[in-house]
Amino acid sequence: MPEPETGKPDAPAQPAHPHTATLKRLEQSSGSLAAQAIARMDETLPWYRAMPPENRSWIGLVAQAGIAAFTEWFRRPDAPQAISTDVFGTAPRELTRAITLRQTVEMVRTTIEVMESAIDEVAAPGDESVLREALLVYAREIAFATAQVYAQAAEARGAWDARLESLVVNAVLSGEADEGAVSRAAALGWNSPEHVCVVLGTAPDGDSELTVEAIRRAARHAKLQVLTGVLGDRLVVIAGGRNDPLAVAKSLIGPFAQGPVVAGPVVPDLLAATRSAQAAAAGLKACTAWPDAPRPVLADDLLPERAIASDPSAREQLVEEIYRPLEEAGAALLETLSVYLEQASSLEGAARMLFVHPNTVRYRLRRVTDVTGWSPSDVRSAFTLRIALILGRLADGDPQL
Known part of the structure; x- marks a missing residue:
């Protein structure tokens, strides 16, 4: 009896590969090529020999995946393929931190060189130039894929580092640094x-x-x-x-x-x-x-303005670094500085008010500079000293200030 019809059209037959013999030989040789690539890396790359076994095993998987991806590439050169996923997707993301971009380039170059040296053995007679040209195109694509992987890793690290830095800066500015x-x-x-x-x-x-x-x-x-x-x-x-x-x-x-x-x-x-x-x-x-x-x-240098703007640390600094040292140095310095500032920074006027010689006033003012680091003869320093005197007197009158 005739077979009943299923109602489904037959699937279109896949066209035969133009270089079937070379493709089959490439598939059969992929394991030995990967082993040769790993042996070449162990022989020529000191950093590879010095790596821990876990990382070397991941590199071996990347080399195998690269050769397998080339085989698939040769099978379907026109099909859209994500080389970076096919090759580097076998390794953990941490590998991009353990292996530098330069080392990855050396690894890829070594693998490509091994494959290139085996072209005469792998290619079917007459397909040598076809396989060599395919390998050149693939080498270009794998180079772009390598750059993409490291660029993405760098971008991810950069975004994470920027977030970390923002957290640190914000913690310092907000007073929450720990x-x-x-x-x-x-x-x-x-x-x-x-x-x-x-x-x-x-x-x-x-x-x-x-x-x-x-x-x-x-x-x-x-x-x-x-x-x-x-x-x-x-x-x-x-x-x-x-x-x-x-x-x-x-x-x-x-x-x-x-x-x-x-x-x-x-x-x-x-x-x-x-x-x-x-x-x-x-x-x-x-x-x-x-x-x-x-x-x-x-x-x-903005202590007086900060104090007027109700900055408690500035007020405390002016009192503790200017007023208290003057107070401890003796009443004569405080009195001389106060009178000098009230007399519009006039030596003679301050001397008359204090009933002393102008040289005495001059000497005491030099002592003020030595004690506080601020010179009463400088306009800006005189303003700072005046604010410090005011705040010190207020603090003496009300210890909570």
Whole structure:
């Protein structure tokens, strides 16, 4: 009896491969070619011999997958194929961290050389040039695939590093820096320099990644370690490696937008950088009260403006570093400084009010400079000293201030 019809058309027959004999010989030789490639790597690549067994086994799988992918490529050269998935998908993502791009190129080159040297043996008679041309095209594609794999890995690492850096910068600025922030910074290459300061200013318009990269270039030129980020409209830079915050700010000022740039005081480490960041932030806020402030300016040079703007740390610093030392040095210094400032910085006027010789006033004022580091004869310093005297008297009257 005749077979009943199923109603389904016959599947179209696959066209025969134009080089069937070469394809079959290539399939049969793939295992030995992979073994030869691994043996060649072990012979010629010192870094491969020095690797732990686990990584060497993964490299062996990549070499085998590369030869298998070439076989499939030769079978169907016109079919769309994801070479990077076929070859590098066999290895874990961590392999891109363990093996550099240069080492991967050497591995691919060695494998291609082994395959190229075997063309005369693998190819059927008359197919040598066809197989050689296919291998050249495949080598180009595998090179592009290698670049793609490492580019994607670098992009992923870059995105993760940017997130880590943003977390560290935000923790320092918000006063939440802890050992976790230190660990994240270490993962970013922060080597715990002895001198750390924070520089704050306005971020320029445009791509924040370009701004961050510009800061890094400036830091490399100045031999500084930096952690940086754009938070809102602020450009924040945590810099380490130099004990001069003003010099640090000057070396990094290029990428900042127009407007004030304030450098916080130097602190010993990243955990203490919150203090520098808070001083710089308070200085940036108070900078509008000093239109002629230099750019960049130290947060400590803005102590009077910060104190008037209700910065408690600035008030405490002015009292503890200026008023108390003068108080301990003797009532004569406090009285002389107060009268001198009230007399519009006139030596003769202060001398008349104090019933002493002008040279006595001059001597006492030099002592004020020695004790506090601020010179009463300088207009800006005189303003700072006046604010410190006011705050000290208020603190004596009300200890809570």
